[in-house]
Amino acid sequence: MLELSKLSKHFGGVRAVNDVGLKIEPGQIFGLIGPNGSGKSTTVNLITGLLGVTHGSIKLAGEEITNLPTHVRLETGIARTFQNIRLFGQLTVWQNLWVAENARAQRERSSFLSRWLGGERGARARITRALEFSGLADKADELAANLAFGEQRRLELARALAAEPKLLLLDEPAAGMNPEEIGALDDRIRQIRDSGITVLLIEHHMELIMAIADRIAVLNFGQKIAEGTPAEVQAHPAVREAYLGAAD
Amino acid sequence: MDFYLGLLQIMGVHTLLGLSAYVVLQTGQVSLAQAGFMAIGAYIAAMLTVLSGWPLIAALIAGALVAGLTACLVGFPALRVHGLMLVVATIAFTEIVRLFFFNFDYQIARGSLRVGPLGGEGFRQIRYFPENGWTTLHVAIFIGTVVALVMAALWWMDRSRAGAVLRAVGEDEIAAQSCGINLTAVKVSAMTAGGAIAGLAGGLYAHYTTHIEQSNFTILLATFAIAYPILGGLSSVFGTVAAVIFIQGFLVEGLRFLGDWRNLLFGALIVLVMNIRPSGLLDARTMATLRRLFSRKEH
Amino acid sequence: MLIVDLVQSIVDGLLFGATYALIGIGFTLVFGVMHKINMAYAAASVGAAYAALRLIALIGGPAWASLLIAAAAGGVFGLIIYWLCFRFIPLSNPLATLMSTVGMFLLAEEIIVHTTDGMPQNYPVVVRGILDMGEFMIRGDLVFVFVCALLAMVVLLYLLYRTKLGIATRAVSQQPVAAQLVGIRLNHINALTFIVTGMLGGFAGALIGSAVGLLSPLLVIPLTIKGLIVTVIGGLGSIPGAIIAGLLVGMAENVFQYFRGVTERDIYVMLLLFVFLVFRPGGIFSNTVKRD
Numbered sequence: 001m002l003e004l005s006k007l008s009k010h011f012g013g014v015r016a017v018n019d020v021g022l023k024i025e026p027g028q029i030f031g032l033i034g035p036n037g038s039g040k041s042t043t044v045n046l047i048t049g050l051l052g053v054t055h056g057s058i059k060l061a062g063e064e065i066t067n068l069p070t071h072v073r074l075e076t077g078i079a080r081t082f083q084n085i086r087l088f089g090q091l092t093v094w095q096n097l098w099v100a101e102n103a104r105a106q107r108e109r110s111s112f113l114s115r116w117l118g119g120e121r122g123a124r125a126r127i128t129r130a131l132e133f134s135g136l137a138d139k140a141d142e143l144a145a146n147l148a149f150g151e152q153r154r155l156e157l158a159r160a161l162a163a164e165p166k167l168l169l170l171d172e173p174a175a176g177m178n179p180e181e182i183g184a185l186d187d188r189i190r191q192i193r194d195s196g197i198t199v200l201l202i203e204h205h206m207e208l209i210m211a212i213a214d215r216i217a218v219l220n221f222g223q224k225i226a227e228g229t230p231a232e233v234q235a236h237p238a239v240r241e242a243y244l245g246a247a248d
Numbered sequence: 249m250d251f252y253l254g255l256l257q258i259m260g261v262h263t264l265l266g267l268s269a270y271v272v273l274q275t276g277q278v279s280l281a282q283a284g285f286m287a288i289g290a291y292i293a294a295m296l297t298v299l300s301g302w303p304l305i306a307a308l309i310a311g312a313l314v315a316g317l318t319a320c321l322v323g324f325p326a327l328r329v330h331g332l333m334l335v336v337a338t339i340a341f342t343e344i345v346r347l348f349f350f351n352f353d354y355q356i357a358r359g360s361l362r363v364g365p366l367g368g369e370g371f372r373q374i375r376y377f378p379e380n381g382w383t384t385l386h387v388a389i390f391i392g393t394v395v396a397l398v399m400a401a402l403w404w405m406d407r408s409r410a411g412a413v414l415r416a417v418g419e420d421e422i423a424a425q426s427c428g429i430n431l432t433a434v435k436v437s438a439m440t441a442g443g444a445i446a447g448l449a450g451g452l453y454a455h456y457t458t459h460i461e462q463s464n465f466t467i468l469l470a471t472f473a474i475a476y477p478i479l480g481g482l483s484s485v486f487g488t489v490a491a492v493i494f495i496q497g498f499l500v501e502g503l504r505f506l507g508d509w510r511n512l513l514f515g516a517l518i519v520l521v522m523n524i525r526p527s528g529l530l531d532a533r534t535m536a537t538l539r540r541l542f543s544r545k546e547h
Numbered sequence: 548m549l550i551v552d553l554v555q556s557i558v559d560g561l562l563f564g565a566t567y568a569l570i571g572i573g574f575t576l577v578f579g580v581m582h583k584i585n586m587a588y589a590a591a592s593v594g595a596a597y598a599a600l601r602l603i604a605l606i607g608g609p610a611w612a613s614l615l616i617a618a619a620a621g622g623v624f625g626l627i628i629y630w631l632c633f634r635f636i637p638l639s640n641p642l643a644t645l646m647s648t649v650g651m652f653l654l655a656e657e658i659i660v661h662t663t664d665g666m667p668q669n670y671p672v673v674v675r676g677i678l679d680m681g682e683f684m685i686r687g688d689l690v691f692v693f694v695c696a697l698l699a700m701v702v703l704l705y706l707l708y709r710t711k712l713g714i715a716t717r718a719v720s721q722q723p724v725a726a727q728l729v730g731i732r733l734n735h736i737n738a739l740t741f742i743v744t745g746m747l748g749g750f751a752g753a754l755i756g757s758a759v760g761l762l763s764p765l766l767v768i769p770l771t772i773k774g775l776i777v778t779v780i781g782g783l784g785s786i787p788g789a790i791i792a793g794l795l796v797g798m799a800e801n802v803f804q805y806f807r808g809v810t811e812r813d814i815y816v817m818l819l820l821f822v823f824l825v826f827r828p829g830g831i832f833s834n835t836v837k838r839d
Contacts, residue, residue: 048426050425069430071431072430075428079426080426088424090415091419095416096416141540325824328824336820337779337821343817344814347811347814351811478642514650518649519651519654526637527640
């Protein structure tokens with residue numbers, strides 16, 4: 001589904017991402033971990049196109065997307081959530097989803113007029129369903145800025161899903177959650193995977209990632225230092241060293 | 249009676265001007281170019297009716313189109329320039345347009361008269377209305393109709409997906425991109441639409457005042473243009489209309505007895521409102537509440 | 548076209564451009580510290596010069612004292628602007644602060660017009676004399692203006708780079724949150740920035756008055772525009788940029804006027820701005836400020 005080859009991003013002398021290669025199979029939940037500053041967020045930004053690559057290539061479902069602008073990548077099927085939630089605070093919950101739904105409609109090549117003037121068939125039904133699914137149905141007309149933190153996270157996720165992506169990038173979705181919420185998140189991610197969406201999960205929360213990921217890649221200082229099943233990664237000496245320091 | 253009709257005409261034109269800024273401001277671009285677009289629309293529409301004998305509506309539309317096209321051309325380089333630099337760039341644009349018309353001569357002979365724009369003296373004898381038997385009342389109704397149509401169109405757009413997308417871009421460009429929104433298309437479209445509306449305002453203005461000159465289209469006017477939507481709140485077209493009615497109606501005309509001190513009040517009023525209610529009169533929160541109130545009433 | 552006349556234009560423009568540099572510095576300093584533009588800055592500066600004139604007319608005094616009084620008045624006006632336009636408006640609402648400074652600008656201009664009935668006020672000459680250098684003429688008053696402006700810049704740079712206040716100001720402009728965490732009072736620094744730039748502006752306003760020979764409300768808008776152009780060309784937030792850009796704009800203005808006359812001069816100045824915006828949107832010294 002997603003293939004990164006020799007991906008690099010240099011900021012002047014700093015190699016934020018250095019020669020990273022990854023292959024994510026369709027239907028997987030793929031985890032990306034690494035200490036702070038290891039290049040995880042940069043990699044995500046490269047995949048979604050907010051940053052341009054210095055070297056390397058990115059392929060989605062076999063298609064080269066390395067030089068496509070961000071909004072086009074949405075059309076090709078990538079969606080993401082943000083670490084610090086980036087909702088449209090002054091728009092209502094409904095409008096947040098409505099805006100994101102446009103990407104899906106664009107893919108289906110709905111006519112320009114029906115898309116933009118809001119007369120598009122099915123949009124209403126789809127958004128209502130998405131709202132019910134994330135438990136936000138009663139807040140449809142609430143300004144996104146007025147939601148509680150947990151609700152905002154759910155909206156952020158619902159918005160990413162509204163685009164009906166093939167690949168979903170989750171950037172530290174568990175940040176700031178209590179164990180109960182993390183349990184719900186775990187179920188949610190599995191649901192998403194079961195519905196046919198491939199998931200790339202960036203997380204610091206080790207328990208969640210080890211429990212849920214099919215495969216994990218580990219970054220440190222911009223380079224991939226390990227990849228494998230959760231068990232393999234946990235046992236990997238380089239990973240231990242990266243997180244805990246060299247053994248004496 | 250004529251006085252009040254004249255007031256309505258001014259309010260109508262200023263409403264259009266404010267609405268033209270409203271559209272652009274929603275995408276987060278602060279544009280002081282609306283006065284420049286208005287000037288273009290004014291001169292083009294007037295030249296078409298006076299020099300080429302075009303019918304009014306065709307001329308107005310042509311003026312709006314040319315202004316819109318100019319705005320489109322301005323919109324692209326504007327993308328490269330963010331925030332406050334855009335303010336300065338649009339200030340420069342309005343000045344260039346003004347200076348251009350200051351130096352612009354194009355006169356033809358009409359019988360024993362020469363008509364057409366004459367540089368610093370401006371463009372006199374834009375006499376379409378008197379020559380075709382329009383009374384002040386007719387003109388006021390006409391302007392009012394145009395304003396109502398534009399308002400309706402924008403109100404509808406506000407409630408459509410397009411409106412939500414405009415605001416999304418204005419709020420958070422990165423999130424908007426990541427939701428699949430084409431920033432370039434949205435921002436340039438907004439600038440174009442704004443330019444066209446301003447051009448329409450210019451055409452109407454030229455015809456009811458019958459005499460336009462470069463000093464009508466200053467940066468000061470451009471600041472009025474953005475003042476209306478900012479003071480009125482960017483969440484609803486009605487905010488802009490309310491601001492125009494208040495400022496032009498109350499402040500400028502209603503406080504006539506204060507003579508020249510009115511403009512002083514205007515400045516002071518702006519400072520006051522921005523301190524008390526920075527998001528304007530009808531901001532997102534107020535609109536959401538109003539909407540809830542109205543939908544509750546229906547039940 | 549005589550080379551001599553051209554060079555004369557350039558020199559005159561360069562000397563006068565120092566005042567534009569000061570105004571540009573004022574705009575850019577406020578921008579650097581608060582990431583906002585104070586649209587009322589030039590108006591306040593001219594207003595301060597007016598105030599100085601008034602005071603001198605009232606209590607008498609040598610012409611050069613007007614410069615210092617204008618600086619003081621400018622500082623006061625700067626503080627007032629800070630209080631009315633920035634202190635209480637949430638900084639996360641840039642439109643509101645921008646609009647309030649526009650309101651302030653209108654207010655300032657109207658006050659100027661009212662207190663003088665719109666009549667230009669003669670500005671007393673501070674320095675007379677012309678230096679004859681064969682074919683050239685170096686106007687004494689322009690040299691005086693230039694030297695004063697340079698002095699002001701030196702004082703400012705000293706303030707910024709050698710005093711605690713200056714360091715605190717630069718800290719706030721680079722990292723407002725971290726600056727607060729080490730105990731810097733944000734409001735104080737912001738207020739002081741406005742006072743200092745206000746003084747600079749008042750001084751500049753007085754210098755302009757003495758160079759042009761009179762003060763008129765018609766000065767305000769062109770000065771605002773040129774100040775903003777200087778700020779943008781120099782790079783938002785960059786003081787050396789504002790200095791160079793100020794001299795550049797002053798020079799360019801005179802050169803354009805020499806070739807194309809007064810009515811077309813400003814068109815070319817705007818075009819100069821556009822050239823910079825297209826090829827170097829960050830200004831001469833980009834990279835000084837990352838946020839917009």
